[in-house]
Amino acid sequence: MSAGGAGPVAVLGTGMHPWGKWGRPFLEYGVAAAREALRDAGLAWTDVQFVVGADTIRNGYPGFVSGASYARALGWSGARVASCYAACASGAQALDIARTRILAGLCDVALVIGAEAAPKGFFKPVGGDRPDDPDWLRFRLLGATNPAYFALYARRRMALHGSTPADFAAVKVKNALAGSLNPMARYRKPVTAGEVAASPMVADPLRLMDICATSDGGAAVVLASEAFARRHATRFVRLAAVSTVTPTFPNTVLELPDFATDSRAAAAGPVRPFRAAIAHAAYEEAGVGPEDLSLAEVYDLSTALELDWMEDIGLCPPGGADKLLRDGATALGGRIPVNPSGGLASFGEAIPAQAIAQLCELTAQLRGRAGARQTADARVGLAANQGLFGHGSAIIATV
Amino acid sequence: MTYAIEGWFTVERDGARLLGTRCAECGTVCFPPRDGSCPDPRCAGTETEVVRLPRRGRVWSYTNACYPPPAPYVAAEPYEPVTLAAVELDEVGIVVLGQVEGLGVEQLAVGMELELTSGPLADGPLVWMWGRAS
Numbered sequence: 001m002s003a004g005g006a007g008p009v010a011v012l013g014t015g016m017h018p019w020g021k022w023g024r025p026f027l028e029y030g031v032a033a034a035r036e037a038l039r040d041a042g043l044a045w046t047d048v049q050f051v052v053g054a055d056t057i058r059n060g061y062p063g064f065v066s067g068a069s070y071a072r073a074l075g076w077s078g079a080r081v082a083s084c085y086a087a088c089a090s091g092a093q094a095l096d097i098a099r100t101r102i103l104a105g106l107c108d109v110a111l112v113i114g115a116e117a118a119p120k121g122f123f124k125p126v127g128g129d130r131p132d133d134p135d136w137l138r139f140r141l142l143g144a145t146n147p148a149y150f151a152l153y154a155r156r157r158m159a160l161h162g163s164t165p166a167d168f169a170a171v172k173v174k175n176a177l178a179g180s181l182n183p184m185a186r187y188r189k190p191v192t193a194g195e196v197a198a199s200p201m202v203a204d205p206l207r208l209m210d211i212c213a214t215s216d217g218g219a220a221v222v223l224a225s226e227a228f229a230r231r232h233a234t235r236f237v238r239l240a241a242v243s244t245v246t247p248t249f250p251n252t253v254l255e256l257p258d259f260a261t262d263s264r265a266a267a268a269g270p271v272r273p274f275r276a277a278i279a280h281a282a283y284e285e286a287g288v289g290p291e292d293l294s295l296a297e298v299y300d301l302s303t304a305l306e307l308d309w310m311e312d313i314g315l316c317p318p319g320g321a322d323k324l325l326r327d328g329a330t331a332l333g334g335r336i337p338v339n340p341s342g343g344l345a346s347f348g349e350a351i352p353a354q355a356i357a358q359l360c361e362l363t364a365q366l367r368g369r370a371g372a373r374q375t376a377d378a379r380v381g382l383a384a385n386q387g388l389f390g391h392g393s394a395i396i397a398t399v
Numbered sequence: 400m401t402y403a404i405e406g407w408f409t410v411e412r413d414g415a416r417l418l419g420t421r422c423a424e425c426g427t428v429c430f431p432p433r434d435g436s437c438p439d440p441r442c443a444g445t446e447t448e449v450v451r452l453p454r455r456g457r458v459w460s461y462t463n464a465c466y467p468p469p470a471p472y473v474a475a476e477p478y479e480p481v482t483l484a485a486v487e488l489d490e491v492g493i494v495v496l497g498q499v500e501g502l503g504v505e506q507l508a509v510g511m512e513l514e515l516t517s518g519p520l521a522d523g524p525l526v527w528m529w530g531r532a533s
Contacts, residue, residue, distance in 0.1 A: 124469035131404065136471060141403050141526050142498055143468030143481050151462035152485055152496075159460070159509035203462045204504045249439055254459070254485050254494050259431055264492025266427040267439055 008238035010229030013041025019217035029218030030115030054114030054352035088387025091355030114352035115218030151203035154304035169196035171303035179346020215348030219356035241285035282394035290314030299385035358383035403524035
């Protein structure tokens, strides 16, 4: 089914440590998730030939070499190791590294782990005086926090497509309801539109309840070659695509943590803006299209951004997301549930764990094990995210 | 006055100007200024020249910071919400983010014309800002 790709790998097991603000070291969350994924896969740690860690940059040296940190915590087993950092796409890149080694025939079983112990409040740059670092400079010169960028996108959407704060609140209400049914979510209380509207303004037009929190959490996945999976299990979910494309010049959307876009006058723009290009590459690799999706997990860093993502992954043309939302198409039980996990609205962002958690949700849905959040007859799921410095990812899983 | 960053803008007799670079090979203009290679992947140019960018543009989007941003930002005390605007510069079509001087979000609209100015950060150094078009 793959268009030029090397074929799928099997998802044999998934595991998560509940999201929250637990105040424990990140390693604890990652190891708990890894043990759960191994138990789910019916494998032992010593069966793992390759372990990949998605790094956390806020937890010192062990966070920068997270693959080895997890391997050591689980007990040195001689497994090969890799660690990677790619902002919000770290988890997806870790999955991609594991899957390409499997597809190259260099190993049969790989374990991918991501976990975060997040600081309180706005994300701020890593410390020190670093004027060469745009992420430091945007705070120093402008006070431009992450929510400021989310708010720029939200206001732009209001001007271009007529979205309203009520539409944004409806995203939160939908996702909070789904999250209330997810034992791994941090926020498990249904929310009303009135509560969103009464929450404090943070970055106009976005209020506190429009913006995702930062969380502790951990997620892990056991991947295997199809041949190994067939010997080991009767049914398994397939990871059919991982897209980690970079933007194409000229990128005319202001991205975090940039001060400016490329010049619109320079050259003809890319066929697709960055977020749409991320999803498109995954569709091409998996040989499916938006019409094939049973559900999608998208990166709702803000409520408004979920609406942008719906258009970027091709669920509707630009400007059509508000209507799909209002019609209930993206709610649990709707035609195409979006963020049936509850999304970042219910989890808060645990950066290196988040893209892996998205695959955990796709896998639960495709196995028919999502409980009250289950999408009927789920066959194809897409998860997408975007982070700083030109990172983004989309993955597609199938039955 | 000290500039909060060197080489990104200049304040002259007739007002503030952002400084960008133009690729000597293909003419692509970019901001912030960039050394060493053209941002267009199809261009192998490595020589750039500094250029003054157009002073005016139209609002691409805008927001504010209702809470004091964290360090290394130095917030004024008492804190007043900072307004931010991303403005698409005339001619070059580059969207540049900056603080807005003298206008709140309720006075801004997407598509509105703004003009570059400059103003001090709370701890003194000058930074480029967007202001009402004269």
